[in-house]
Amino acid sequence: MKKRIVSIICAVACLSSLVTGCGSSPASGSGDTLTVFNYSEYLEPEMLELFTQETGIQIKYEEATTPEELYTKYKSGGISYDLLCTSDYMVKRLIDEGELQSVNYGIMSNSSNIGQKYWTMAKSFDPNNEYALPYFWGTVGLLYDKTKVNGEIDSWDVLFNGDYSGNIIMQDSMRDSFMITLKYLGYSINTTDENELKEAADLLMKQKPDVQAYLVDEARDEVVAGNAAISVVYSGEAFLGNLYNPDLTYVVPKEGSEVWMDSWVVTKNCKNTDAAARFLDFLCRKDVATANFEYIYYSTPNEAVIKSMDAELKSNPAVLPPDSILENCEVCTQTDAATTELIGDLWKEIKAQ
Numbered sequence: 001m002k003k004r005i006v007s008i009i010c011a012v013a014c015l016s017s018l019v020t021g022c023g024s025s026p027a028s029g030s031g032d033t034l035t036v037f038n039y040s041e042y043l044e045p046e047m048l049e050l051f052t053q054e055t056g057i058q059i060k061y062e063e064a065t066t067p068e069e070l071y072t073k074y075k076s077g078g079i080s081y082d083l084l085c086t087s088d089y090m091v092k093r094l095i096d097e098g099e100l101q102s103v104n105y106g107i108m109s110n111s112s113n114i115g116q117k118y119w120t121m122a123k124s125f126d127p128n129n130e131y132a133l134p135y136f137w138g139t140v141g142l143l144y145d146k147t148k149v150n151g152e153i154d155s156w157d158v159l160f161n162g163d164y165s166g167n168i169i170m171q172d173s174m175r176d177s178f179m180i181t182l183k184y185l186g187y188s189i190n191t192t193d194e195n196e197l198k199e200a201a202d203l204l205m206k207q208k209p210d211v212q213a214y215l216v217d218e219a220r221d222e223v224v225a226g227n228a229a230i231s232v233v234y235s236g237e238a239f240l241g242n243l244y245n246p247d248l249t250y251v252v253p254k255e256g257s258e259v260w261m262d263s264w265v266v267t268k269n270c271k272n273t274d275a276a277a278r279f280l281d282f283l284c285r286k287d288v289a290t291a292n293f294e295y296i297y298y299s300t301p302n303e304a305v306i307k308s309m310d311a312e313l314k315s316n317p318a319v320l321p322p323d324s325i326l327e328n329c330e331v332c333t334q335t336d337a338a339t340t341e342l343i344g345d346l347w348k349e350i351k352a353q
Contacts, residue, residue: 003277009051012174014167015282016235016300018278019280020245021296026163027155028219029163032055032056032057032058032079032272032275032336033057033058033059034057034058034059034060034270034276034278034279035060035079035080035081035082035083035270035304035324036059036060036062036081036082036083036084036085037062037063037064037070037073037074037081037083037084037085038061038062038063038064038084038085039063039064039065039085039086039262040063040064040065040118040217040298040312041063041087041217042063042136042294043129043292043295044291044292044294046291046314047282047291047292048061050288051279053076053077054282055207055275055278055282057278057279058330059279060080061231062079065079065216065217066172066173067086067087067089067090067173067175068090068173068174070086070090071086071090071093071094071182073123074099075110075255079267082266082267082269082270082271082272082275082276083262083265083266083267083270083276083279083280084120084133084264084265084267085262085264085265086262086263086265087261087262087332088122088124088125088260088262088263088331088332089140089262089333089334089335090334091126091132091174091263091265092125092126092333092334093179093334094131094265095125095126096334097268099266099268100131100132100265100266100268101267101268101270101273102125102131102138102266103130103132103133103266103267103276103277103280104273104274104276104277105277106270106276107274107278107282108277108280108281108287109282110284110286111133111154111280111283111284113280113284113285113286113289113302113303113305114133114134114284114301114302114303115301115302115303115344116341117301118134118137118261118301119134119196119218120297121134121137121259121261121331122134122261122263123196124331124333125155125261125331125333125334126267128261131232131265131266132207132263132264132265133263133264133265133280133283133284133303134261134299134301135261135262135283135301135302136236136261136262136296136300137149137259137260137261137262137298137299137300137301138234138235138236138259138260138298138299138318138331139235139252139258139259139321139325139326140171140176140180140232140233140234140235140252140257140258140260141151141232141233141235141236141238141250141251141252141253141257142158142159142230142231142232142233142250142251143219143220143230143232143233143237143238143241143249143250144158144229144230144246144248144249144251145217145223145226145229145230145245145247146230146247146248146249147247147338148226148229149229149230149232150163150169152251152350153230153247153249153253154253154254155179155254156181156183156184156252156253157182157184157231159162159180159207159210159230159232160184160192160203160206160207160210164210164230165209165210165214166210166216167228167230168210168211168212168228168230168231169212169213169214169219169222169223169228169230169231169232170213170214170219170232170257170319171214171215171219171232171233171340172214172216174217174344174347175310175332175343176232176258176282177214177232177347177350178197178201178204178343178347179257179258179332180201180232180348181200181203181204182196182197182200183186183253183255183256183258184203184238184253184255185203186255187200187237189258189330189332190332190333192335192339194342197339197342197343197346198346201346201349202231202244203348204350205218205353206350208329208350208353212227212318213228213260215231217274218271219231219232219233219237220233220237220238220240220241222269223241223245223248224241224244224245224248226245226309227301232248233250233261235250235298235299235317235319235321236296236297236298236317236318236319237297237299238250238318239316239318239319240296240297242282242318245293250317250318252321252325252329253316254318254328255328256328256330257328257329258328258329258330258332259321259326259329259330259331260331260332261301261331264280264283265319265339266280284302286302286304286305286308289302289304289305290305290308293305293336297318298321299319299320299321302328305308306320335345
């Protein structure tokens with residue numbers, strides 16, 4: 001079904017460009033190139049081809065696994081990236097370091113598809129909605145196999161009480177791992193209190209013998225395959241996991257969690273900001289945003305896509321988390337340099353043991 005939808009979009013694009021010939025490039029974009037850095041498997045690949053077909057703007061595309069990997073490679077300066085897609089707290093870090101320039105919304109016609117709720121959410125890391133275009137969002141929670149656990153799960157406690165030793169998959173992400181532990185302990189995920197962070201690190205160290213593996217993209221697959229009972233996952237991964245295995249259930253624990261948002265930003269190195277804005281506007285277009293949503297099934301901020309969803313999708317908390325879940329969640333923001341360094345050092349100690 002997914003490939004069929006994408007094929008229809010591409011066919012329509014070809015029909016709309018018959019004046020110049022299907023697949024030919026409009027002269028206005030000829031010779032332009034954008035270097036784009038995104039997370040892995042986070043954009044329908046054929047949409048890149050479609051953008052070039054429609055505009056003549058070539059895309060050099062790279063992928064990273066984590067925000068830290070993306071940041072490190074960007075900052076190394078080996079490649080001059082024009083556009084990045086990264087997470088809330090990393091966007092804030094890039095803004096604070098002067099690495100970004102404003103998005104040229106003045107020439108964008110489709111950015112109005114992004115709902116006001118999501119612009120408001122983005123203000124937690126981009127106060128004036130100047131630098132970040134919301135792309136996907138969601139929650140972090142637990143994906144578990146109902147046939148491998150004792151009743152319904154509603155707390156992070158299952159990760160720490162020893163009942164599922166050897167059957168737990170944690171995210172290989174220092175911010176996500178600390179977020180879980182801080183919430184479980186009753187603290188803010190954005191705390192800068194050294195004692196609270198060390199208490200969280202001690203709990204993660206104590207938990208480590210019970211953890212089967214620290215994974216990112218493969219976390220969902222291990223539960224789907226029956227190799228683990230419980231995994232920490234992003235909400236979009238949970239939706240797909242349940243499609244593959246109907247015995248799987250997703251829950252945001254009662255202690256609360258993170259509501260995350262990934263956004264597109266334009267780097268200070270970008271020379272052709274008009275081309276960058278055209279690419280971002282393309283991503284906001286309903287047909288393109290639909291194709292990207294149906295490629296990964298993460299929560300979309302695009303109201304045009306949301307309105308076209310069927311009732312079953314709209315009612316799925318992994319796709320559209322209700323406000324009752326979000327009330328006890330926080331957006332992860334970039335902490336000060338000393339706190340960031342402390343968390344990094346504590347995480348290295350945990351992983352080294």
